[in-house]
Structures are given as C-alpha cells and as structure tokens.
Amino acid sequence: DVKVTQSSRYLVKRTGEKVFLECVQDMDHENMFWYRQDPGLGLRLIYFSYDVKMKEKGDIPEGYSVSREKKERFSLILESASTNQTSMYLCASRAGGQPQHFGDGTRLSIL
Amino acid sequence: GNSVTQMEGPVTLSEEAFLTINCTYTATGYPSLFWYVQYPGEGLQLLLKATKADDKGSNKGFEATYRKETTSFHLEKGSVQVSDSAVYFCGSEKLVFGKGTKLTVNP
Numbered sequence: 001d002v003k004v005t006q007s008s009r010y011l012v013k014r015t016g017e018k019v020f021l022e023c024v025q026d027m028d029h030e031n032m033f034w035y036r037q038d039p040g041l042g043l044r045l046i047y048f049s050y051d052v053k054m055k056e057k058g059d060i061p062e063g064y065s066v067s068r069e070k071k072e073r074f075s076l077i078l079e080s081a082s083t084n085q086t087s088m089y090l091c092a093s094r095a096g097g098q099p100q101h102f103g104d105g106t107r108l109s110i111l
Numbered sequence: 112g113n114s115v116t117q118m119e120g121p122v123t124l125s126e127e128a129f130l131t132i133n134c135t136y137t138a139t140g141y142p143s144l145f146w147y148v149q150y151p152g153e154g155l156q157l158l159l160k161a162t163k164a165d166d167k168g169s170n171k172g173f174e175a176t177y178r179k180e181t182t183s184f185h186l187e188k189g190s191v192q193v194s195d196s197a198v199y200f201c202g203s204e205k206l207v208f209g210k211g212t213k214l215t216v217n218p
Binding site for chain 2: 005033040041042043045048058087090092098099100101102103104105
C-alpha cells in the first residue's frame with residue numbers, strides 16, 4: 001500500500017514566520033501535489049511537481065513556494081505566514097493518470 | 112476547461128436509506144473520474160474510479176457510472192450505514208475536485 005506521510009498533524013505558528021510542511025511518499029511516484037482544504041471551498045491546488053527539481057503552479061500559489069530535491073519528498077514553504085493561511089494542508093502523490101494517494105493532512109494555525 | 116461540480120450538502124439520512132450524491136464534469140476528452148471519501152481527521156481515500164465512458168466503478172456497496180451523454184458520475188448506495196458518515200469528493204485525473212458533500216447517517 002502506498003503511504004504518504006506528512007510530518008505534522010497539527011502546527012501552530014506566528015504571523016511572519018517561515019513555515020515548512022514536509023511530505024514523504026514511499027512508492028516512487030513521479031507526481032506530488034499540495035492542496036489546501038477550507039470549509040465551503042473544497043480542495044484547492046497550490047503547487048505540484050512532475051519530477052525532481054520541477055514544480056508547477058496550481059490555482060492558488062501566492063504566498064507559497066515548494067521544494068523537491070528528492071523524488072520521495074515534497075516540501076511546502078510559507079515564506080511569511082499570514083492568518084489567511086490558516087487551513088488544512090493535504091499532500092498527495094500519484095503515478096501517471098492514476099488516482100492520487102493522500103496523506104492525513106496538517107492542520108496549520110497562524111496566530 | 113476542466114471542472115467538477117457536485118451536490119453540496121450537508122446530507123442527513125437514516126440508516127438503510129438510499130443515497131445519491133450528484134456529480135457532473137466538464138472536460139476536454141474523457142478523463143478518468145474518481146470518488147474519494149474523507150473520514151474525520153483523515154486525508155482522502157479513493158472509494159472508486161472509472162477510466163472511460165460507460166465504466167461502472169464500485170466498492171463497499173457504492174457505485175458510480177461514467178455517463179458521457181449527461182457528463183455525470185453520480186455516487187449511489189442502496190442502503191447506507193452509520194459508518195458511511197464522512198465527506199465525499201468527486202474528482203478527475205485533471206486535478207479538479209468538487210467541493211465535497213458531508214454525509215451524516217443516523218441510527
């Protein structure tokens with residue numbers, strides 16, 4: 001079974017901090033994704049990556065960046081956290097056009 | 112463009128009731144379609160999929176048929192259980208999802 005592991009289930013940070021959310025998958029998938037999930041808005045794609053060192057903007061990339069130095073790891077970075085980035089963050093991976101496999105999410109609160 | 116629209120909830124049913132959650136899509140071509148389920152405190156899990164028109168995906172008593180003529184992929188279950196209470200998302204391989212439908216099943 002594919003396992004997608006997000007480093008933290010809950011995280012509390014302060015406005016202006018640089019925040020790192022880590023995600024690791026164990027199935028050698030080429031494609032990895034970061035979403036945020038908010039009530040009434042569903043899942044919105046922030047960034048995705050089709051290969052090591054490659055990244056593509058999703059629908060809402062502003063205020064975020066990503067890093068993919070190794071195939072199994074995809075990091076989401078909040079350069080200067082703001083309160084409107086309080087959300088549930090979900091990482092996913094997949095092979096080709098197959099269904100995505102999701103981590104359990106990180107609930108991030110920015111105070 | 113590509114998009115998915117699903118019925119917004121919340122939906123509340125009694126145990127053993129029939130469930131339908133509507134999902135329609137717009138897409139270039141015929142992408143694979145999926146239903147995911149999210150239990151409280153967890154990420155999304157694949158519930159079922161259909162890879163081409165007229166395909167029927169099924170799992171755990173849930174079914175959905177990929178209908179090209181109506182551009183729909185409605186989720187159905189004949190008799191829901193309390194343990195089916197969760198949020199359900201319709202999605203496509205084009206990285207688009209519906210907004211989710213929260214289902215609560217009461218005993």
